[in-house]
Amino acid sequence: MYNSAPKPQSFRAAAREWRNNRIMRRREAQRLRRVAIMDELIALQHLKRRAGLSGRSERVMDENKEGNEAPLGYALVTGASRGIGRAIAVELARWEVPLILVARDIAKLTSLAADLVTCYGVKVCILQADLAKPDAAAMIHRTTKKAGLKVDVLVNNAGVCTHGELVESNPSDIQRMVQVNSGSVAMLSHLYGKDMKHQRRGRVLFVSSVVGAVPAGPGVAIYAATKAFEKALALSMSRELEKNGIGVTVMCPGAVKGTEFAKSSMTESAACWKLPFYPRSAPEVATRGVRALLAGDPEVYPGWQNR
Ligand SMILES: NC(=O)c1ccc[n+]([C@@H]2O[C@H](COP(=O)([O-])OP(=O)(O)OC[C@H]3O[C@@H](n4cnc5c(N)ncnc54)[C@H](OP(=O)(O)O)[C@@H]3O)[C@@H](O)[C@H]2O)c1
Structure with missing residues (x-):
């Protein structure tokens, strides 16, 4: 009777089993993640194909007559x-997503738009x-509505930072940071x-910062607070809208x-710019952001040091 009872596992065997299970779980998580990314890729490729593989977003934006998906x-x-x-605009253009570029410097926007139209054939x-x-x-929302532009992807990237102790800061700098990094982002x-x-479709990307995720050092109190605001807003919005099929990401x-x-x-004198291998390039960060x-x-969190 006692011989048929399962033998107690040795500690080593139990640890091996636990490790193997963990590896299997990780692999499965990675596989599911790849599938999710592939689904998006396929969906975009499908859109391109249906638009005649044109690379011309004017045709991509044409109403699709065969399928029921816009x-x-x-x-x-x-x-x-x-x-x-x-860099994010360039990355999205590579996916042939039509773009609306927003900033104050109209000359730079015009030049970028011309480059993107020439290189990727997207509508900008x-x-x-x-x-x-x-x-x-x-005003931005009104203008895009009036022009009949349907926005499926919103990238809240614009941000400003003025270094300095909070109590010594200029009130107008504080107001500007709060409005650009938080107020306009929320609206x-x-x-x-x-x-x-309403459309049950869309994606939102918030470009926050690690200083919004970890306790920040001195001199960036308002900036860090606005970036923490952005992160909290994104995570909450993500939970609110996931049931509607909308993905909200914070980078x-x-x-x-x-x-x-x-x-x-x-x-410029901060240590983070001098740490070996720490600073990332804008295209690298943009690729990670657009993928997510x-x-x-x-x-x-782009960069292995930030994980
Ligand atoms: N660079 C970093 O190390 C780093 C690290 C973590 C997070 N971030 C975040 O990444 C985002 C982009 O930063 P970046 O490095 O690309 O900075 P950047 O080179 O200074 O670019 C900032 C962008 O924001 C726009 N902008 C600034 N004030 C604006 C305003 N009042 N109205 C409209 N647009 C405005 C600027 O365009 P105009 O001047 O033409 O208006 C510019 O296109 C920011 O949110 C920043 O907080 C940056």
Whole structure:
């Protein structure tokens, strides 16, 4: 009777079994993740094929007569004139997603739009807006509605940072940071999120920062607070809209080289720019962000050091 009872496992065998199970679970999670990304890829390829593999977004935007699924609408990217926003616009153009580029510098937007039309054949609209103004988000939304542009992807990228102790800061700098990084982001997400919920389709990407995810050092109190706001907003919105088939992603990059951010925020002397292998390039960050956006992942942290 006692011989038929299962033998107690040795500690070593139990540990091996636990490790094997963990590896299997990880592999399965990775497989599912790949499937999710592949689904998006296939859906986009399908759209391209149905549009005649043209690479011409005018045709992509034409109403589809055979199927019942409408083609992908525009991606609105704020802060697209340079840096990470520009790189995200280029990455989306590579996916042949038609674009609406928003920033203050109209000359840079015009030049980027011309390049994207020439290189990728996508349809690109540009819109000059100052997101430091409280009514900017409503103006952008009104303008795109009036022009009949359907926005399926919103990228909240524009952001500003002014380095300095909070108590010594200029009140106008504080207001600008709060409005650009938080106020306009919340309003754009509200307005376009509502449209997406109605259409039961869409993607939103928030470009936050690691300083919004971990306790930040001195000199960036308001910036870090606005980035934490963005992260909290994104994660909550992601839970609210997932039942409607809308993916909301927050990207938290660390230092990103090749942008004007370090100079404009006066943080050039900060240690994060000098750490070996730490700063990432804008195209690398953009690729990670767009991938996560298409997969509908809630969070993405470019750079292994930030995981
Ligand atoms: N670079 C980094 O190390 C880093 C790290 C983590 C997170 N981030 C975040 O990534 C985002 C992009 O940063 P970046 O490195 O690309 O910075 P950047 O090179 O300074 O670009 C900022 C972009 O935001 C736009 N912008 C600034 N103020 C604006 C306003 N009032 N109205 C409309 N657009 C405005 C700028 O366009 P105009 O000047 O033409 O308006 C520009 O296109 C920001 O949200 C930033 O917080 C950056």
